[in-house]
Amino acid sequence: MNNxxxxxxVLEPRMKHPTIFDAFDNVAEGAAVVIHNDHDPKxxxxxxxxxxxxxxxxxxxxxxxxxxxxxxxxxxKNSETVGEIAAKDMRxxxxxxxxxxxxxxxxxxxxxxxxxxxxxxxLRVKNELEEAExxxxxxxxxxxxxxxxxxxxxxxxxxHHGYVTQYAPIIEDLAHKVAGHHGANNPFLVEVYNKFNxxxxxxxxxxxxxxxxxxxxxxxxxxxxxxxxxxxxxxxxFMMERDHDxxxxxxxxxxxxxxxxxVPENSCNSIKMLYYKLEEFENDLxxxxxxxxxxxxxxxxxxxxx
Numbered sequence: 108m109n110n111x112x113x114x115x116x117v118l119e120p121r122m123k124h125p126t127i128f129d130a131f132d133n134v135a136e137g138a139a140v141v142i143h144n145d146h147d148p149k150x151x152x153x154x155x156x157x158x159x160x161x162x163x164x165x166x167x168x169x170x171x172x173x174x175x176x177x178x179x180x181x182x183x184k185n186s187e188t189v190g191e192i193a194a195k196d197m198r199x200x201x202x203x204x205x206x207x208x209x210x211x212x213x214x215x216x217x218x219x220x221x222x223x224x225x226x227x228x229x230l231r232v233k234n235e236l237e238e239a240e241x242x243x244x245x246x247x248x249x250x251x252x253x254x255x256x257x258x259x260x261x262x263x264x265x266x267h268h269g270y271v272t273q274y275a276p277i278i279e280d281l282a283h284k285v286a287g288h289h290g291a292n293n294p295f296l297v298e299v300y301n302k303f304n305x306x307x308x309x310x311x312x313x314x315x316x317x318x319x320x321x322x323x324x325x326x327x328x329x330x331x332x333x334x335x336x337x338x339x340x341x342x343x344x345f346m347m348e349r350d351h352d353x354x355x356x357x358x359x360x361x362x363x364x365x366x367x368x369x370v371p372e373n374s375c376n377s378i379k380m381l382y383y384k385l386e387e388f389e390n391d392l393x394x395x396x397x398x399x400x401x402x403x404x405x406x407x408x409x410x411x412x413x
Contacts, residue, residue: 109134109135109138110134110138110139110140110178111130111138111139111141112140112141112142112143113126113127113130113140113142115127115144115145115148116143116144116145124151127140127151127155127179128155128158128159131159131163131179131181132159134181135181136181136182137181137183138180139178139179139180139181140179141176141178141179142176142179143174143175143176144174144176144177145173145174145175146175147171147175148175148177149345150341150345152165152345153339153341153344153345153408154341155179156405157339157341157412162181162182163179163180163181163182164178164179164182164188164215164216164217164220165178165179165215166178166216166220180220182217183217187217187218188215188216188217188218189203189208189209189210189213189214189216189217189218189221190210190211190214190215190397190400191214191401192210192218192236193210193214193397193401194251194252194397194401195252196239196240198239198240198242199236199239199240200397201239202235202236202239204393206225206227206232206235207225208221208222208225208227208232209221209355210397210401211351211355211396211397211400211401212348212351212352212355212396212400214400214401218232218233252402256325256328256329256406256407256410257325257326257329259398259402259403260325260326260403262398263317263322263395263398263399263403264314264317264318264322267392267394267395267398268314268317268318270391270395271311271314271391271392271395272314274387274388275306275307275310275311275388276307277384278307278381278384278385279300279307281377281384282296282299282300282303282381282385284377285299285300285377285378285381286299286300288375288377289375289378295364295365298364299361299364299365299381299385302360302361303357303385305357306354306357306358306361309350309353309354309357310354310392313347313350313351313354316343316346316347316350317347320336320343321343321344324336324337324343325403325407328340328407328410328411329410339411340407340408340411341408341411344404344407344408347399347404348400348404351396351399354392355392355396358388358389358392361385362389365385368385368386368389370382
Protein backbone atom coordinates (compact mmCIF):
# COMPACT_ATOMS: atom_id res chain seq x y z
CA MET A 108 0.00 0.00 0.00
CA ASN A 109 2.24 2.78 -1.34
CA ASN A 110 1.58 6.49 -1.01
CA UNK A 111 2.33 8.87 -3.89
CA UNK A 112 4.15 12.18 -3.32
CA UNK A 113 3.60 15.06 -5.75
CA UNK A 114 5.49 18.36 -5.67
CA UNK A 115 2.82 20.56 -7.25
CA UNK A 116 5.12 23.59 -7.42
CA VAL A 117 7.18 22.08 -10.26
CA LEU A 118 4.18 21.25 -12.48
CA GLU A 119 2.76 23.41 -15.24
CA PRO A 120 -0.46 25.09 -14.05
CA ARG A 121 -2.61 23.21 -16.58
CA MET A 122 -1.18 19.88 -15.40
CA LYS A 123 -1.52 20.32 -11.63
CA HIS A 124 -5.06 19.10 -11.00
CA PRO A 125 -5.06 16.43 -13.75
CA THR A 126 -1.84 14.97 -12.32
CA ILE A 127 -3.29 14.82 -8.80
CA PHE A 128 -6.58 13.33 -10.00
CA ASP A 129 -4.76 10.67 -12.00
CA ALA A 130 -2.60 9.75 -9.02
CA PHE A 131 -5.62 9.57 -6.71
CA ASP A 132 -7.53 7.36 -9.15
CA ASN A 133 -4.66 4.90 -9.26
CA VAL A 134 -3.72 4.57 -5.58
CA ALA A 135 -5.13 1.63 -3.65
CA GLU A 136 -7.83 1.99 -1.02
CA GLY A 137 -6.21 3.05 2.24
CA ALA A 138 -3.25 4.62 0.41
CA ALA A 139 -2.81 8.35 -0.08
CA VAL A 140 -1.59 11.04 -2.42
CA VAL A 141 0.56 13.56 -0.53
CA ILE A 142 0.82 16.91 -2.27
CA HIS A 143 3.39 19.64 -1.63
CA ASN A 144 2.35 23.18 -2.57
CA ASP A 145 3.20 26.86 -2.03
CA HIS A 146 -0.41 27.88 -1.25
CA ASP A 147 -3.47 26.36 0.38
CA PRO A 148 -4.85 23.79 -2.11
CA LYS A 149 -8.35 23.74 -0.55
CA UNK A 150 -10.08 24.53 -3.91
CA UNK A 151 -8.74 21.14 -5.05
CA UNK A 152 -10.63 19.58 -2.15
CA UNK A 153 -13.95 20.84 -3.48
CA UNK A 154 -13.18 19.82 -7.04
CA UNK A 155 -12.21 16.34 -5.86
CA UNK A 156 -15.32 16.12 -3.71
CA UNK A 157 -17.52 17.23 -6.59
CA UNK A 158 -16.02 14.88 -9.18
CA UNK A 159 -15.10 11.82 -7.10
CA UNK A 160 -17.55 12.08 -4.21
CA UNK A 161 -17.00 11.70 -0.49
CA UNK A 162 -14.46 8.88 -0.86
CA UNK A 163 -11.36 10.45 0.67
CA UNK A 164 -10.01 12.16 3.77
CA UNK A 165 -8.10 15.44 3.65
CA UNK A 166 -5.42 15.98 6.30
CA UNK A 167 -3.03 18.93 6.50
CA UNK A 168 0.52 17.80 7.29
CA UNK A 169 1.83 21.37 6.93
CA UNK A 170 -0.49 24.37 6.88
CA UNK A 171 1.46 27.42 5.70
CA UNK A 172 2.36 30.18 5.68
CA UNK A 173 4.98 29.18 3.08
CA UNK A 174 4.54 25.42 2.64
CA UNK A 175 1.36 23.37 2.50
CA UNK A 176 1.39 19.60 2.47
CA UNK A 177 -1.83 17.61 2.38
CA UNK A 178 -2.47 13.88 2.67
CA UNK A 179 -5.42 12.83 0.48
CA UNK A 180 -6.26 9.29 1.56
CA UNK A 181 -8.61 7.11 -0.46
CA UNK A 182 -11.25 5.59 1.82
CA UNK A 183 -12.33 2.00 1.49
CA LYS A 184 -15.55 1.52 -0.46
CA ASN A 185 -18.67 1.80 1.68
CA SER A 186 -16.56 3.43 4.42
CA GLU A 187 -18.63 6.13 6.11
CA THR A 188 -17.09 9.34 7.37
CA VAL A 189 -17.72 10.39 10.96
CA GLY A 190 -19.79 13.29 9.60
CA GLU A 191 -22.05 10.87 7.70
CA ILE A 192 -22.38 8.66 10.78
CA ALA A 193 -23.42 11.63 12.91
CA ALA A 194 -25.80 12.96 10.25
CA LYS A 195 -27.78 9.71 10.13
CA ASP A 196 -28.31 9.13 13.85
CA MET A 197 -28.14 11.66 16.69
CA ARG A 198 -27.59 8.86 19.20
CA UNK A 199 -24.36 8.04 17.41
CA UNK A 200 -23.51 11.74 17.18
CA UNK A 201 -23.82 12.03 20.96
CA UNK A 202 -21.48 9.06 21.41
CA UNK A 203 -18.89 10.51 19.03
CA UNK A 204 -19.02 13.78 20.93
CA UNK A 205 -18.59 11.95 24.26
CA UNK A 206 -15.52 10.18 22.85
CA UNK A 207 -14.05 13.50 21.73
CA UNK A 208 -14.31 12.67 18.02
CA UNK A 209 -14.82 15.82 15.95
CA UNK A 210 -17.59 15.11 13.44
CA UNK A 211 -18.07 18.79 12.52
CA UNK A 212 -14.90 20.42 11.21
CA UNK A 213 -13.28 16.96 11.12
CA UNK A 214 -16.34 15.28 9.67
CA UNK A 215 -14.68 14.19 6.40
CA UNK A 216 -12.41 11.68 8.15
CA UNK A 217 -13.20 7.98 8.28
CA UNK A 218 -14.00 6.43 11.64
CA UNK A 219 -10.71 4.53 11.49
CA UNK A 220 -8.70 7.72 11.01
CA UNK A 221 -10.61 9.60 13.72
CA UNK A 222 -10.07 6.78 16.21
CA UNK A 223 -6.39 6.56 15.36
CA UNK A 224 -5.95 10.29 15.99
CA UNK A 225 -7.66 10.01 19.40
CA UNK A 226 -5.88 6.79 20.38
CA UNK A 227 -9.17 4.86 20.47
CA UNK A 228 -9.78 1.20 19.66
CA UNK A 229 -11.82 1.36 16.46
CA LEU A 230 -13.46 -2.04 17.04
CA ARG A 231 -14.61 -0.97 20.49
CA VAL A 232 -15.97 2.29 19.09
CA LYS A 233 -17.82 0.42 16.32
CA ASN A 234 -19.39 -1.84 18.95
CA GLU A 235 -20.42 1.18 20.99
CA LEU A 236 -21.98 2.76 17.91
CA GLU A 237 -23.98 -0.41 17.28
CA GLU A 238 -25.17 -0.37 20.89
CA ALA A 239 -26.11 3.30 20.62
CA GLU A 240 -28.30 2.50 17.62
CA UNK A 241 -30.25 -0.02 19.72
CA UNK A 242 -31.10 2.50 22.42
CA UNK A 243 -34.61 3.97 22.31
CA UNK A 244 -34.93 7.53 21.08
CA UNK A 245 -35.66 9.97 23.89
CA UNK A 246 -38.25 12.58 23.00
CA UNK A 247 -39.11 13.77 19.50
CA UNK A 248 -36.24 13.49 17.04
CA UNK A 249 -35.74 15.71 14.01
CA UNK A 250 -34.52 13.90 10.91
CA UNK A 251 -32.54 16.71 9.30
CA UNK A 252 -31.76 14.57 6.27
CA UNK A 253 -35.42 14.76 5.25
CA UNK A 254 -35.51 18.58 5.32
CA UNK A 255 -35.42 20.30 1.94
CA UNK A 256 -32.46 22.65 1.64
CA UNK A 257 -34.46 25.87 1.93
CA UNK A 258 -36.18 24.68 5.08
CA UNK A 259 -32.90 23.48 6.61
CA UNK A 260 -31.24 26.82 5.86
CA UNK A 261 -34.15 28.63 7.54
CA UNK A 262 -33.95 26.24 10.50
CA UNK A 263 -30.24 27.00 10.95
CA UNK A 264 -30.89 30.73 10.83
CA UNK A 265 -33.80 30.69 13.24
CA UNK A 266 -32.40 28.18 15.74
CA HIS A 267 -28.60 28.43 15.65
CA HIS A 268 -27.98 31.91 14.29
CA GLY A 269 -30.72 33.08 16.63
CA TYR A 270 -29.01 31.42 19.58
CA VAL A 271 -25.67 33.09 18.82
CA THR A 272 -27.32 36.49 18.36
CA GLN A 273 -29.18 36.21 21.66
CA TYR A 274 -26.63 34.59 23.93
CA ALA A 275 -23.15 35.48 22.63
CA PRO A 276 -23.34 39.09 23.94
CA ILE A 277 -24.57 37.82 27.32
CA ILE A 278 -21.73 35.29 27.62
CA GLU A 279 -19.16 37.85 26.46
CA ASP A 280 -20.35 40.31 29.09
CA LEU A 281 -20.18 37.62 31.79
CA ALA A 282 -16.69 36.57 30.67
CA HIS A 283 -15.57 40.20 30.80
CA LYS A 284 -16.84 40.60 34.37
CA VAL A 285 -15.24 37.34 35.50
CA ALA A 286 -11.92 38.33 33.92
CA GLY A 287 -12.12 41.74 35.61
CA HIS A 288 -12.77 40.30 39.06
CA HIS A 289 -10.59 37.19 38.97
CA GLY A 290 -8.16 37.68 36.08
CA ALA A 291 -5.31 39.00 38.23
CA ASN A 292 -5.05 35.70 40.10
CA ASN A 293 -6.23 33.55 37.18
CA PRO A 294 -4.80 35.00 33.94
CA PHE A 295 -6.38 32.22 31.88
CA LEU A 296 -9.79 33.83 32.53
CA VAL A 297 -8.62 36.91 30.64
CA GLU A 298 -7.62 34.66 27.75
CA VAL A 299 -11.03 32.96 27.88
CA TYR A 300 -12.66 36.38 27.50
CA ASN A 301 -10.35 37.33 24.62
CA LYS A 302 -10.98 34.05 22.80
CA PHE A 303 -14.75 34.29 23.20
CA ASN A 304 -14.77 37.90 22.04
CA UNK A 305 -12.88 36.82 18.92
CA UNK A 306 -15.29 33.91 18.44
CA UNK A 307 -18.36 36.16 18.72
CA UNK A 308 -16.96 38.59 16.15
CA UNK A 309 -16.05 35.75 13.82
CA UNK A 310 -19.52 34.19 14.03
CA UNK A 311 -21.32 37.50 13.60
CA UNK A 312 -19.57 38.16 10.28
CA UNK A 313 -19.92 34.52 9.24
CA UNK A 314 -23.68 34.44 9.83
CA UNK A 315 -24.23 37.62 7.79
CA UNK A 316 -22.39 36.07 4.83
CA UNK A 317 -24.55 32.97 5.07
CA UNK A 318 -27.83 34.84 5.45
CA UNK A 319 -27.13 37.42 2.73
CA UNK A 320 -25.14 35.39 0.18
CA UNK A 321 -24.86 31.61 0.57
CA UNK A 322 -28.29 30.60 1.85
CA UNK A 323 -30.22 32.69 -0.74
CA UNK A 324 -28.02 31.10 -3.42
CA UNK A 325 -28.84 27.60 -2.15
CA UNK A 326 -32.55 28.43 -2.19
CA UNK A 327 -32.27 29.76 -5.74
CA UNK A 328 -30.44 26.60 -6.78
CA UNK A 329 -33.10 24.39 -5.20
CA UNK A 330 -35.88 26.29 -6.97
CA UNK A 331 -34.32 25.82 -10.39
CA UNK A 332 -32.34 29.04 -10.64
CA UNK A 333 -29.15 29.00 -12.66
CA UNK A 334 -27.55 32.37 -11.84
CA UNK A 335 -26.31 32.34 -8.26
CA UNK A 336 -23.59 34.98 -8.41
CA UNK A 337 -20.56 32.67 -8.54
CA UNK A 338 -19.13 30.16 -10.94
CA UNK A 339 -20.04 27.35 -8.54
CA UNK A 340 -21.71 27.00 -5.15
CA UNK A 341 -18.45 25.39 -3.99
CA UNK A 342 -16.80 28.83 -3.81
CA UNK A 343 -18.87 30.32 -0.94
CA UNK A 344 -19.09 26.91 0.76
CA PHE A 345 -15.30 26.79 0.78
CA MET A 346 -15.21 30.16 2.57
CA MET A 347 -17.88 29.13 5.09
CA GLU A 348 -16.08 25.91 5.97
CA ARG A 349 -12.88 27.89 6.52
CA ASP A 350 -14.86 30.10 8.92
CA HIS A 351 -16.06 26.95 10.67
CA ASP A 352 -12.48 25.76 11.08
CA UNK A 353 -11.55 29.07 12.74
CA UNK A 354 -14.58 29.01 15.04
CA UNK A 355 -13.96 25.39 15.96
CA UNK A 356 -10.34 26.10 16.84
CA UNK A 357 -11.32 29.04 19.06
CA UNK A 358 -13.89 26.90 20.85
CA UNK A 359 -11.31 24.15 21.39
CA UNK A 360 -8.94 26.74 22.86
CA UNK A 361 -11.65 27.82 25.30
CA UNK A 362 -12.35 24.23 26.29
CA UNK A 363 -8.63 23.67 26.92
CA UNK A 364 -8.29 26.88 28.94
CA UNK A 365 -11.20 25.85 31.17
CA UNK A 366 -9.99 22.25 31.58
CA UNK A 367 -13.03 20.89 29.71
CA UNK A 368 -15.34 23.27 31.57
CA UNK A 369 -14.46 21.76 34.95
CA VAL A 370 -15.28 24.46 37.51
CA PRO A 371 -12.42 25.00 40.01
CA GLU A 372 -13.18 24.37 43.67
CA ASN A 373 -14.51 27.28 45.71
CA SER A 374 -15.46 29.20 42.55
CA CYS A 375 -18.00 31.99 42.76
CA ASN A 376 -21.40 31.70 41.11
CA SER A 377 -20.31 33.91 38.22
CA ILE A 378 -17.53 31.50 37.24
CA LYS A 379 -19.89 28.54 37.57
CA MET A 380 -22.44 30.26 35.35
CA LEU A 381 -19.76 31.23 32.81
CA TYR A 382 -18.51 27.66 32.49
CA TYR A 383 -22.07 26.36 32.17
CA LYS A 384 -22.95 28.87 29.44
CA LEU A 385 -19.69 28.26 27.56
CA GLU A 386 -20.37 24.52 27.41
CA GLU A 387 -23.94 25.19 26.31
CA PHE A 388 -22.59 27.51 23.59
CA GLU A 389 -20.17 24.82 22.42
CA ASN A 390 -23.01 22.28 22.17
CA ASP A 391 -25.02 24.63 19.99
CA LEU A 392 -22.00 25.49 17.83
CA UNK A 393 -21.19 21.83 17.22
CA UNK A 394 -24.74 21.13 16.07
CA UNK A 395 -24.71 24.34 13.98
CA UNK A 396 -21.52 23.38 12.12
CA UNK A 397 -22.62 19.74 11.82
CA UNK A 398 -25.87 20.64 10.06
CA UNK A 399 -24.00 22.79 7.56
CA UNK A 400 -20.81 20.81 6.93
CA UNK A 401 -22.36 17.35 6.90
CA UNK A 402 -25.88 17.88 5.55
CA UNK A 403 -26.64 21.27 3.97
CA UNK A 404 -23.39 21.87 2.09
CA UNK A 405 -22.90 18.34 0.63
CA UNK A 406 -26.53 18.27 -0.55
CA UNK A 407 -26.20 21.71 -2.15
CA UNK A 408 -23.03 20.66 -4.00
CA UNK A 409 -24.68 17.40 -5.14
CA UNK A 410 -27.74 19.34 -6.35
CA UNK A 411 -25.60 21.74 -8.38
CA UNK A 412 -23.68 18.83 -9.92
CA UNK A 413 -26.94 17.24 -11.11
